[in-house]
Amino acid sequence: MDAGAGEVLRFWRRRRGMSQLALATATGVSTKHLSFVENGRASPSRQLLVHLADALEMPLRERDRLLLAGGYAPPQGGPGSQDRAMRPLRQALDTLLTAHDPHPAIVLDARWDLVAANAAADLFWDGVDPELLTPPANMLRLSTHPEGLPRIATATPVCSRSLITRLRRQADEDADDALLDLVLEAERHLTAASGQPPRWTGDGVMAGFELKTRLGVVGLHTVIATLGAPLDVSASGLALETFLPVDEDSAALLRELAASRLGQR
Template structure:
């Protein structure tokens, strides 16, 4: 993708929209839109933003479009670990701490681990250490046979809804790196074909899984939340996943685990 016209044409075709349809929806003449895509006309910043809105382009791609057109993007291009995370870090840390003794993590768009509370150590205590080399990818950790399935009843089949959603996201955002991760997860999923379905726990309202801990087995539900009205690429990428006890016995065991928690080791995963 070179100039703004090439970026625009890529996303118009990605969305399955003709030049005539986009021109009609935005009030731009078909001739002018064609000139913009062919590089024969230099679009204004306002026009690029208008067209990006009409094509529902991801924030990261809107930045690319503006940069290709010679304009500074308002969202910036920094990732969640730098500019976007700095003003959010106190709020995220407080949110993660508030979930203790329940595990809680923050991941980015490709499910790389950005932050976690102390209780989240339960999610990788006993997995293959090779999966914990930074950046730790939680999609890989959740589906790899030597990851979370090794210490819980959460087989790759349990992650099927997430895998399906991320595949759709990778396609909509033209994110090849995310698609590679989805394909890797689907390979782990295929390895479970023909096996008995996972043994769900819980009351039938929400699926859960059982996690082995040093003090016994804990039943957990998961909840995934995203930030509302993000204005920055890095902020738009962030998601919070929390793990809630499925019953009072599990809640009590999580409290006991927190009360007897070992001191964090040097080089531990993000807090």
């Protein structure tokens, strides 16, 4: 049975470590009314649910779930509305990905599933276990699995302990068990890795690593930019990860790889 709006609110209030009194004080709602809402004895208005969700800093997908549980359509609801709302964003992302060529660029969702990639990103799939590329390919898994990028890269951004810690915190804050499972899987792969620890040259802003390609080794910097002001839950958590050459030799090799791709068409 699906949870009612009161149950969803109570879950997230407790998740945030707030008492009914604290949430009531923060939102200007009486403790009695909040208690009635949580117990299903009062039917909250859409405005109240949105107000409470804001105070609890609920993830967008959970806000939609709350509204649906309360009997209200999420923002931009209706058949096909998500696809219509996302179309301009997807077109913009496709333009950015294409413009970044001959340098690799990918788009990830909040759980690190691959959403889109440009042609240059093929470098990351060349030499990894094809089973790891079964859609939806997950870049967190691909970056840590011994048959994934560790086969062809000296280090990957996920080797950063600070990133693993951030993703674990995100999974906890969003009550995202699927993301937590991926983080735990990544930690197991990193712990089981033999030999020297992966070389990590990131400083928290830009990370650097080397990637083996069929024409030689390419040095890359990587930057992840999250997309701001999402219009609906489908855009929430999308991130654009771009890769740039660390020196002119790597830049020239990327151009040569791009030219060879064109020559194979």
